[in-house]
Amino acid sequence: xxxxxxxxxxxxxxxxxxxxxxxxxGIKQDEIIKLGSNENxxxxxxxxxxxxxxxxxxxxxxxxxxMYELKNALSARFGIESKEVIIGAGSDQIIEFCMQALNHxxxxxxxxxxxxxxxxxxxxxxxxxxxxxxxxxxxxxxxxQLYNECKSRNMRISAVFLxxxxxxxxxxxxxxxxxxxxKQIDKDTLVIIDGxxxxxxxxxxALKAFNPAHLVSAFxxxxxxxxxxxxxxxxxxRIGYGIASEAIINMLYKVRPPFNVTTLSLQAALVAxxxxxxxxxYIESNAAQMLLYEDFARENGFSFIPSYANFITLTxxxxxxxxxxxxxxxxxxxxxxxxxxxxxxxRITIGTPQQNVRVFExxxxxxxxHN
Amino acid sequence: xxxxxxxxxxxxxxxxxxxxxxxxxGIKQDEIIKLGSNENxxxxxxxxxxxxxxxxxxxxxxxxxxMYELKNALSARFGIESKEVIIGAGSDQIIEFCMQALNHxxxxxxxxxxxxxxxxxxxxxxxxxxxxxxxxxxxxxxxxQLYNECKSRNMRISAVFLxxxxxxxxxxxxxxxxxxxxKQIDKDTLVIIDGxxxxxxxxxxALKAFNPAHLVSAFxxxxxxxxxxxxxxxxxxRIGYGIASEAIINMLYKVRPPFNVTTLSLQAALVAxxxxxxxxxYIESNAAQMLLYEDFARENGFSFIPSYANFITLTxxxxxxxxxxxxxxxxxxxxxxxxxxxxxxxRITIGTPQQNVRVFExxxxxxxxHN
Numbered sequence: 237x238x239x240x241x242x243x244x245x246x247x248x249x250x251x252x253x254x255x256x257x258x259x260x261x262g263i264k265q266d267e268i269i270k271l272g273s274n275e276n277x278x279x280x281x282x283x284x285x286x287x288x289x290x291x292x293x294x295x296x297x298x299x300x301x302x303m304y305e306l307k308n309a310l311s312a313r314f315g316i317e318s319k320e321v322i323i324g325a326g327s328d329q330i331i332e333f334c335m336q337a338l339n340h341x342x343x344x345x346x347x348x349x350x351x352x353x354x355x356x357x358x359x360x361x362x363x364x365x366x367x368x369x370x371x372x373x374x375x376x377x378x379x380x381q382l383y384n385e386c387k388s389r390n391m392r393i394s395a396v397f398l399x400x401x402x403x404x405x406x407x408x409x410x411x412x413x414x415x416x417x418x419k420q421i422d423k424d425t426l427v428i429i430d431g432x433x434x435x436x437x438x439x440x441x442a443l444k445a446f447n448p449a450h451l452v453s454a455f456x457x458x459x460x461x462x463x464x465x466x467x468x469x470x471x472x473x474r475i476g477y478g479i480a481s482e483a484i485i486n487m488l489y490k491v492r493p494p495f496n497v498t499t500l501s502l503q504a505a506l507v508a509x510x511x512x513x514x515x516x517x518y519i520e521s522n523a524a525q526m527l528l529y530e531d532f533a534r535e536n537g538f539s540f541i542p543s544y545a546n547f548i549t550l551t552x553x554x555x556x557x558x559x560x561x562x563x564x565x566x567x568x569x570x571x572x573x574x575x576x577x578x579x580x581x582x583r584i585t586i587g588t589p590q591q592n593v594r595v596f597e598x599x600x601x602x603x604x605x606h607n
Numbered sequence: 608x609x610x611x612x613x614x615x616x617x618x619x620x621x622x623x624x625x626x627x628x629x630x631x632x633g634i635k636q637d638e639i640i641k642l643g644s645n646e647n648x649x650x651x652x653x654x655x656x657x658x659x660x661x662x663x664x665x666x667x668x669x670x671x672x673x674m675y676e677l678k679n680a681l682s683a684r685f686g687i688e689s690k691e692v693i694i695g696a697g698s699d700q701i702i703e704f705c706m707q708a709l710n711h712x713x714x715x716x717x718x719x720x721x722x723x724x725x726x727x728x729x730x731x732x733x734x735x736x737x738x739x740x741x742x743x744x745x746x747x748x749x750x751x752q753l754y755n756e757c758k759s760r761n762m763r764i765s766a767v768f769l770x771x772x773x774x775x776x777x778x779x780x781x782x783x784x785x786x787x788x789x790k791q792i793d794k795d796t797l798v799i800i801d802g803x804x805x806x807x808x809x810x811x812x813a814l815k816a817f818n819p820a821h822l823v824s825a826f827x828x829x830x831x832x833x834x835x836x837x838x839x840x841x842x843x844x845r846i847g848y849g850i851a852s853e854a855i856i857n858m859l860y861k862v863r864p865p866f867n868v869t870t871l872s873l874q875a876a877l878v879a880x881x882x883x884x885x886x887x888x889y890i891e892s893n894a895a896q897m898l899l900y901e902d903f904a905r906e907n908g909f910s911f912i913p914s915y916a917n918f919i920t921l922t923x924x925x926x927x928x929x930x931x932x933x934x935x936x937x938x939x940x941x942x943x944x945x946x947x948x949x950x951x952x953x954r955i956t957i958g959t960p961q962q963n964v965r966v967f968e969x970x971x972x973x974x975x976x977h978n
Contacts, residue, residue, distance in 0.1 A: 237709060237710065237765075237855075239709070240710070242858055245861040247860060247861065250669070254668070256671065256673065273669050289663050292660050292663070293651060293656055295650075295651040295841055295843050295844050296647045296841060297624075298843055300624035300626045302624070305626070325696060328865075329864065337613060339609055354865075424608045472666050472869055472871065473666050473869050474867075487613055491616070493703060493725075493729075495621065498871075501869060
């Protein structure tokens with residue numbers, strides 16, 4: 237009855253929810269620290285909460301499927317046209333649209349060895365071959381090499397995934413280097429630039445800041461993805477966006493289900509986009525607290541990749557990440573074990589100062605008692 | 608770059624949103640009557656609104672992707688097991704999962720001539736041939752004939768769609784007749800029983816009431832779909848469910864994107880499911896008001912199909928539905944023109960008594976001035 241290819245699909249392992257920790261360990265909700273899914277540790281902006289409360293009565297009404305207001309707001313923010321925007325249930329839904337819409341006949345997609353797991357999930361569902369670069373982190377020389385190798389095998393390359401900064405490792409390519417790379421890519425290859433964590437990278441280093449308006453005007457085969465799930469504090473509302481030429485957006489619209497985001501998500505995103513003070517305050521806190529994590533790592537024998545996002549990925553040669561993550565979980569701290577990415581590492585979302593102090597204390601206790 | 612087959616895909620025409628009518632006709636929000644999308648005209652239950660307000664602060668947190676609580680609640684309600692349930696962003700997302708997961712090689716799908724438009728949209732996206740029965744309304748003799756015809760052409764039938772009651776026409780098959788039909792269908796054909804409007808049908812006539820627990824225990828190749836968008840008043844929250852054998856649910860999980868419903872949607876659905884008084888009151892009002900629509904139709908020269916749902920589909924031999932719908936829209940009343948279904952008909956959601964009085968008045972005025 238079902239496709240044989242589904243057997244290869246491994247179900248995505250999501251970060252653990254608070255409810256599970258409450259159930260499994262009997263820990264109270266307000267004692268749990270969730271730093272496993274790169275959510276905004278300050279929660280949602282007070283203005284967004286107010287909007288959600290004011291608009292709760294609209295829960296019965298289907299959303300405005302034209303998404304008129306939010307598309308206009310994003311257009312104004314980025315200096316693009318409304319018809320160059322598509323809204324998704326998280327930016328990962330737009331990855332899904334791309335994989336569904338692209339012609340993958342005799343083609344492969346290219347991505348870094350260690351990058352956002354959903355690229356592979358959606359590529360597998362589309363039945364397209366996946367080629368990964370040798371290095372774990374993004375390396376554009378390797379990307380180009382792999383691209384040319386695929387071409388020399390008479391394969392088309394339907395898409396190239398660039399995650400800037402990269403989840404779950406944290407490194408980020410320079411915007412200029414990516415542009416130089418795209419110039420060497422055929423026009424019938426879609427270059428997917430995933431900027432889910434761009435707000436943090438752009439704050440840390442201007443060389444890592446991507447300009448969607450510029451990309452779309454310079455390249456007809458690029459889509460830029462952004463999300464409200466991270467800096468904007470709307471992880472639970474499932475809303476993100478894609479910016480590309482009108483021709484690309486029109487094709488993605490063909491595979492978009494109607495009403496793909498909720499009525500309240502549209503309202504929340506509109507207000508979140510306007511409340512810049514909330515986002516900027518968080519980004520600054522993230523940058524300051526990141527330095528504390530780097531110090532903590534150095535002082536306690538952890539290796540780390542300098543991160544341009546709102547998380548840090550730590551490894552320790554004497555520690556098994558699965559064991560440490562499980563131990564932290566039993567203490568009510570949720571971090572992300574990267575074993576499912578084939579790494580002996582853990583990814584920790586940079587929390588509030590108070591949360592981070594607790595994480596540092598706990599990991600120190602673990603090192604003392606388990607080493 | 609994109610699939611050639613996308614060219615055939617016609618973008619789904621959604622019911623018009625209130626925001627559009629406000630923009631286009633300068634009508635105030637509270638003067639607009641929206642009876643175009645079969646939403647609950649009483650809105651959302653007060654208990655759900657309270658829950659949404661209380662949980663608005665959770666907007667930053669990804670949902671519990673195991674959907675533990677809601678799956679348990681649905682299991683208890685229907686007398687099934689949690690592993691026999693999958694939650695979707697509306698039940699239409701579960702239709703999408705089915706179309707993506709099924710093996711459509713050398714196969715077709717069967718549906719009624721006039722039925723929910725998304726069946727065809729998702730089938731086209733999956734690239735499977737679509738066979739429709741000759742009659743507009745569901746006719747199981749024709750379904751079986753078509754099924755056998757396809758088999759005699761050496762085609763597999765990957766899915767049969769039964770919409771009970773049928774949107775947008777309103778007729779409903781008897782549950783026993785559907786069971787007798789399924790017994791004649793091969794086990795490798797998935798029978799999709801779409802019960803989006805079941806709550807209304809079951810109230811009107813016990814013979815039209817489908818029992819998901821019974822269906823799943825009796826047939827290994829059936830999936831029953833339900834939604835929170837209609838009777839439960841959560842159209843804007845995008846949440847529905849599928850009930851089937853564990854084997855089917857497991858395969859659909861393979862194509863489900865993680866976090867496919869929002870955090871607040873899960874909370875809202877849980878409370879909506881418990882607030883039976885709200886739903887029952889609405890269903891009773893719907894039944895009573897439906898009789899008024901039938902009287903109105905008879906008195907004003909409209910034909911209608913007796914409806915088992917929360918809408919009625921009207922036709923009038925002297926009226927062009929597009930013209931009437933546009934005229935009503937200019938007066939702030941949104942109903943659904945069925946021209947996109949190839950019918951000269953309009954589908955009106957049964958509103959509150961007050962809304963319906965206004966609709967009757969307006970249509971009478973239209974008949975007097977345009978006939």
